[in-house]
Amino acid sequence: MLSEEEKKEIDQELSHSPTRQAVVIEALKIIQRHRRWVSDDSLKDLAEYLEMSLDALDSVATFYSLIFRREVGEHVILICDSVSCWIMGYDTVLDHLKKKLGIDLGETTADGKFTLLTIPCLGVCERAPAMIIDRETYGDLTPERIDEIIDKLK
Amino acid sequence: MEKPLTKNIDPERGPLDIRGYERAGGYAGFKKALREMSPQKVQEEVTDANLRGRGGAGFGTGMKWSFVPMGDEAPRTKYLIANADEMEPGTFKDRILMEGDPHLLIEGMIISSYAIQARAAYIFLRWAYKRSEELLRKAIAEAYEAGYLGKNILGSGYDLEMYIHVSAGRYMCGEETGLLNALEGKRATPRAKPPFPQTSGLWGKPSIVQNVETLCNVPGIIVNGADWYKKLSKTGDGGTKIYGVSGRVKRPGAWELPMGTTVREILEEHAGGMRDGYKFKGLLPGGASTDFLVEEHLDTPMDFGSIMKVGSRMGTGTMIILDDKTCPVAMLVNLEKFFAQESCGWCTPCRDGLPWTHKMLMAIENGEGRMEDLEQLELHCNFLGPGRTFCALAPGAVEPLQSALKYFRDDFEKHIKDKQCPWRK
Ligand SMILES: Cc1cc2nc3c(=O)[nH]c(=O)nc-3n(C[C@H](O)[C@H](O)[C@H](O)COP(=O)(O)O)c2cc1C
Ligand code: SF4
Numbered sequence: 001m002l003s004e005e006e007k008k009e010i011d012q013e014l015s016h017s018p019t020r021q022a023v024v025i026e027a028l029k030i031i032q033r034h035r036r037w038v039s040d041d042s043l044k045d046l047a048e049y050l051e052m053s054l055d056a057l058d059s060v061a062t063f064y065s066l067i068f069r070r071e072v073g074e075h076v077i078l079i080c081d082s083v084s085c086w087i088m089g090y091d092t093v094l095d096h097l098k099k100k101l102g103i104d105l106g107e108t109t110a111d112g113k114f115t116l117l118t119i120p121c122l123g124v125c126e127r128a129p130a131m132i133i134d135r136e137t138y139g140d141l142t143p144e145r146i147d148e149i150i151d152k153l154k
Numbered sequence: 155m156e157k158p159l160t161k162n163i164d165p166e167r168g169p170l171d172i173r174g175y176e177r178a179g180g181y182a183g184f185k186k187a188l189r190e191m192s193p194q195k196v197q198e199e200v201t202d203a204n205l206r207g208r209g210g211a212g213f214g215t216g217m218k219w220s221f222v223p224m225g226d227e228a229p230r231t232k233y234l235i236a237n238a239d240e241m242e243p244g245t246f247k248d249r250i251l252m253e254g255d256p257h258l259l260i261e262g263m264i265i266s267s268y269a270i271q272a273r274a275a276y277i278f279l280r281w282a283y284k285r286s287e288e289l290l291r292k293a294i295a296e297a298y299e300a301g302y303l304g305k306n307i308l309g310s311g312y313d314l315e316m317y318i319h320v321s322a323g324r325y326m327c328g329e330e331t332g333l334l335n336a337l338e339g340k341r342a343t344p345r346a347k348p349p350f351p352q353t354s355g356l357w358g359k360p361s362i363v364q365n366v367e368t369l370c371n372v373p374g375i376i377v378n379g380a381d382w383y384k385k386l387s388k389t390g391d392g393g394t395k396i397y398g399v400s401g402r403v404k405r406p407g408a409w410e411l412p413m414g415t416t417v418r419e420i421l422e423e424h425a426g427g428m429r430d431g432y433k434f435k436g437l438l439p440g441g442a443s444t445d446f447l448v449e450e451h452l453d454t455p456m457d458f459g460s461i462m463k464v465g466s467r468m469g470t471g472t473m474i475i476l477d478d479k480t481c482p483v484a485m486l487v488n489l490e491k492f493f494a495q496e497s498c499g500w501c502t503p504c505r506d507g508l509p510w511t512h513k514m515l516m517a518i519e520n521g522e523g524r525m526e527d528l529e530q531l532e533l534h535c536n537f538l539g540p541g542r543t544f545c546a547l548a549p550g551a552v553e554p555l556q557s558a559l560k561y562f563r564d565d566f567e568k569h570i571k572d573k574q575c576p577w578r579k
Contacts, residue, residue, distance in 0.1 A: 018357055021339040022337065022338050025319075025321070025322050025336065026319075029320070063341040064322035066323035081491075082244070082442070083244055083442055083488050084401060126398065126399075
């Protein structure tokens with residue numbers, strides 16, 4: 001079931017949208033803000049709410065890389081793996097994070113705190129290597145700086 | 155030197171609010187356009203200025219607008235969209251403009267919307283740009299409050315609403331017809347052209363998609379005129395350009411310089427040259443989807459025509475530097491992995507060809523390549539080139555590859571002969 005809060009936020013989007021379909025991406029993001037990810041059940045509820053078929057909705061949901069159709073942790077760490085960050089030390093950043101968290105790319109820590117993923121170029125190439133966590137961007141990463149950032153979120 | 159795009163940007167102070175922006179001469183172009191100029195006149199001024207699109211292709215902005223139906227017969231609803239998706243690897247110029255001076259983009263969007271008589275304007279913003287989103291939302295609210303957005307703007311009878319759409323991430327959202335599909339809540343696959351967005355775009359209405367930096371050029375052109383704008387440049391393409399440099403240079407960053415500043419000046423004077431212990435080997439002049447340039451090209455002016463003449467594209471004007479301690483083959487593995495991952499899968503050459511290309515490059519990098527692979531790669535550059543795929547993603551993907559095969563051939567061959575990467579020991 002969509003919560004009242006979720007419905008209210010989706011209605012707000014619908015109020016200035018020319019079609020119901022046009023709010024799909026925003027609606028998926030709303031669900032994700034409340035529940036971290038979009039489960040099959042959430043998807044079914046949303047399809048009903050937007051009067052769309054489940055498949056049509058899922059085809060959109062699975063296209064966008066920042067809509068999570070599998071469960072993720074409390075903080076999703078997205079490391080930039082594009083060219084400028086790669087030149088400037090992506091490998092070091094990745095290795096350090098893997099060791100520190102004890103997980104591989106695509107995995108979540110046992111306590112459900114962190115999920116580790118990659119993301120294309122974050123547009124902060126002058127501060128490469130970079131990552132983004134909870135929509136905060138961190139550049140000029142070194143192992144020490146990573147420790148600081150992660151320890152604060154723990 | 156005049157810097158119409160960045161004159162208000164001061165990272166220490168932060169961006170100007172609407173009052174500060176107006177005190178610095180902001181919204182003068184907007185007022186002049188709505189009070190003294192017809193939409194046609196605005197279009198003419200932009201055409202005369204020879205403003206070329208800063209999203210990568212360099213298409214004439216005035217020319218693009220001229221395809222939008224105008225007058226009483228034209229559809230009442232039209233759209234203007236600012237393309238702020240900026241996912242081209244190595245590109246960070248639009249972010250600097252939005253974070254530095256959000257009102258400049260909004261003023262440029264209002265004038266451009268007026269020029270094509272759009273009823274609504276969207277900013278299509280990538281998710282990672284949270285600070286841009288916050289600043290733009292605040293700036294839009296201020297513009298509404300001042301009566302610069304909404305109904306009957308400045309008593310001109312012109313109405314305009316403005317919205318922000320925050321994307322959920324995919325490189326294809328930046329392709330203009332993919333972007334329109336994304337805004338409609340669909341998968342960001344491209345659309346067949348014709349019909350072109352100028353006549354049938356968002357929800358089938360006439361629409362203009364324009365890069366953020368392009369739009370930021372418009373207020374200056376309207377206030378100071380086309381001649382002033384052309385004189386800002388060192389070459390035939392008008393205006394200034396935000397150039398950027400990333401990689402192992404002393405001072406990575408972005409700078410507003412006259413259009414046509416040479417690659418060497420940007421690299422050596424502004425980015426401070428290579429870091430100690432690193433030598434220059436090559437560069438991608440304007441993002442991941444442009445052809446490599448090497449030492450012999452450094453004195454080329456960075457403008458659309460000149461870079462084209464030496465076999466590449468200016469693209470977004472943000473250069474990525476390859477140094478002598480970085481393996482060019484491994485760099486290609488990284489680039490083609492990006493393109494293969496971001497392919498939308500709509501057409502076969504790209505959907506199947508790019509992963510194949512990536513795998514061949516990986517094999518070579520891992521010392522498992524064969525000489526025939528180089529021919530295969532060249533063949534793929536051809537099969538994925540312009541005119542063979544549905545959109546420009548795949549042709550963009552082969553640009554760094556075809557040029558790497560040309561300029562760094564020896565390095566590829568050495569990987570194959572030695573059965574290992576010379577950079578990995
Ligand atoms: C795969 C792909 C991604 C693109 N991404 C962007 C982008 O993020 N921003 C942008 O302005 N243009 C991007 N473009 C170019 C747009 O399709 C379009 O040409 C541009 O927004 C037009 O604006 P302009 O004329 O002001 O340059 C992309 C093109 C392709 C093929
Ligand atoms: S070239 Fe690639 S990205 Fe473009 S339509 Fe074809 S599959 Fe999609």
